[in-house]
Amino acid sequence: MSVELMVWDEPVPISRDQARATYLAVKRTEPGDGPAPDVAKELPGEVTFYRADREHVLVKMDLDTMDEVSAQVFTVAQAHGLVCYDPQRDLVHNVAPLGVYEGMQLHTGDGMIVSDPDLGLVHDVLGTLSPQNPFVALVNFGRHFLQVSPGFELEYKESTLIQATVPELAEVRQAFNEYATGDRSFLTRHEWS
Known part of the structure; x- marks a missing residue:
């Protein structure tokens, strides 16, 4: 095939x-x-x-x-x-438009890896979360990453791993857009543990 x-x-x-x-x-x-x-x-x-x-x-x-x-x-x-x-x-x-981190990678649970993904692609990929695509992550190797799994559990790691659950896809998309553009508002808007 x-x-x-x-x-x-x-x-x-x-x-x-x-x-x-x-x-x-x-x-x-x-x-x-x-x-x-x-x-x-x-x-x-x-x-x-x-x-x-x-x-x-x-x-x-x-x-x-x-x-x-x-x-x-x-x-x-x-x-x-x-x-x-x-x-x-x-x-x-x-x-375009791209995020602010040169070399940032988009990884999906169904095997897709894209270097320097455009923001529209990140937005659309987040809508594909499912058992066949069990996670989406934006990774800046050696620095930090943001990941989400079905159920909208966000994980962010810079020095330590923290987690937050958000109620809807729109909030996940907002957090990923902020992360990709260098805005850290998602860290103060959600309760992390």
């Missing part, structure tokens, strides 16, 4: 709905001919490109190598300023 990602250029960040619509529209067209876009040479996996209103590159990979290859695709797409859509998870990786 294979899975796929699609990368292309967008002038501004787009929503999941826009990314999904673009992906579905491109999939209804025929692959391009002629020379492949330069970025296609850097992407791992089986690469197919499409020329519609702009160039789109589809990357297929085995399910067994999905996490490793996806991380490489996200990195290449970001380096080239390209959007990356993950139809399996229905997530879009925009180039």
